[in-house]
Amino acid sequence: MALQTATQGTGAQADSVGLAARLGQNRTFLGVLFMLPAATVLILLLAYPLGLGVWLGLTDTRIGRAGVFIGLENYEFLFDDSVFWLSVFNTFLYTVVASIVKFGLGLWLALLLNNHLPFKAFLRAIVLLPWIVPTVLSAIAFWWIYDSQFSIISWTLIQLGVIDHYINFLGDPDMARASVIAANVWRGIPFVAITLLAGLQTIPQSLYEAAVIDGASPWQRFRFITFPMLTPIIAVVMTFSVLFTFTDFQLIYVLTRGGPLNATHLMATLSFQRAIPGGQLGEGAAIAVAMIPFLLAAIMFSYFGLQRRRWQQGGGD
């Protein structure tokens, strides 16, 4: 806009140059100008689709046919749909179990890596690998590891004499749930560990020295120094972890596609299945929208948790 004004009309050139210069000084104008590219993309392809998704959830749109407004019918239908409720249950089970295990093992790994070790940088680098490699591709490796006839886990356990027949990792409902959770944990540990490690390294060493002089046990040092100092970063990491686990799609799609008997269907995979191969875009959108309240709850929980923590510590903002 500044350029347009500057090149407009020859008579008022001096004036418009002045205007351009003034606009060039105006922070608000410049701010809006600099925000424009990002805002355009995010409004057109994020905010608008988000609203459109809510709208689609209120219609009976199918692939290849525009839908009409049907109010809450999709939700009423889902309310009576046992597969939907099973997917809600699975999503919670998957999120809660995987997040807790990821947190526990991630914290442990972070504490291990926080010791004085040889090849520290190298260790950090290889620990992150499961997080870097595309999820789908590592999930395929897990698929092969979990194979019903050639699973290396079953083979090893049989050789060791622990079991006497091959485990049907992805064919049995409970086993399949455990298997996908294990794969998710495997992928998530590095992220939790490396970020918590960064948090650990910001804790002043003098606190530990003082505690040692006062005779604090290792557990007390962890409980009263490490954990409180780490709380803010734990809140951030766990919000992310919960959010991404809750909306996971790739791993399930590759390993089980929701089976056996829908035992591993998450809300995201059910939404995909109903909308794209099933063609019921409206219903799929309704399932996706049903995830939003849970996501908001997770964000609020960690946000207020963090605020309360700060307030306890006497910090203002």
Place this chain on the structure above:
Amino acid sequence: MDYLASIPRKVVTVYIPLAIFLFILLFPFYWMTITTFKSNEELYNYEDFSPFWVSNPTLANVYKLFFETSYPTWLWNTMVVSVAATFLSLFCAVCAAYAIERLRFKGARTAGLTIFLAYLVPPSILFIPLATLVYAYGVFDSNWALILTYPTFLIPFCTWLLMGYFRSIPYELEECALIDGATRLQILIKIMLPLAVPGLISAGIFAFTLSWNEFIYALTFISSSEHKTVPVGVVTELVEGDVYHWGSLMAGALMGSLPVAILYSFFVEHYVSSMTGAVKE
């Protein structure tokens, strides 16, 4: 604290658990790699061959992957989409981060918060409405469908990361330039960007790996084999019926992982420090 622990104790409390962690975290990659180089007779025969080792390595699976499937096309598509989406996102993110962090215009705080919230909107909620949009804009089943939609999660991430980086550059430098009569654009291009190169590199690598990883959009918006990306191609086309060609599947997974793993290994220090930096903010 270290000096309190004796050596044998450290072996039990640190080295052994760490070794187990490393074994579990790396085993799937090891398994992927040796499966790639096994011949079929060796692959399914645990009686005569040790499953943990390759007795007669072969390149047959890799050969099959590159010469008998569309894998090279998928690699090329993934590369094109990732590079284009990364540059588009970096451009938008640099402008936005500079505006929020340095111009401090009215509403800058709100804009910053909105960008952060945008990062929390998961693709698995957006893919259905985006699919209808992609179809309506006429870019369905083309690289453009992905180049245009990936920035929705890349821009918030890069902006957030670059905001932190810009904050670390002393404001005095900019003040001096302002007094000398430089415009904001000149300041951004001539002062901020050169100083922010490490931040730009890590944002770029993050964006590139995130694009390379993306699955649900690519699965939904692309239907023909010639436009698929590596993750989608491997899952939808290398898996044929009930017979799984594990050798070439693992080769596909390995070859698809290598580019990001190699790129990442060059910049690992950047990566780790900026990832931890971004979370600390």
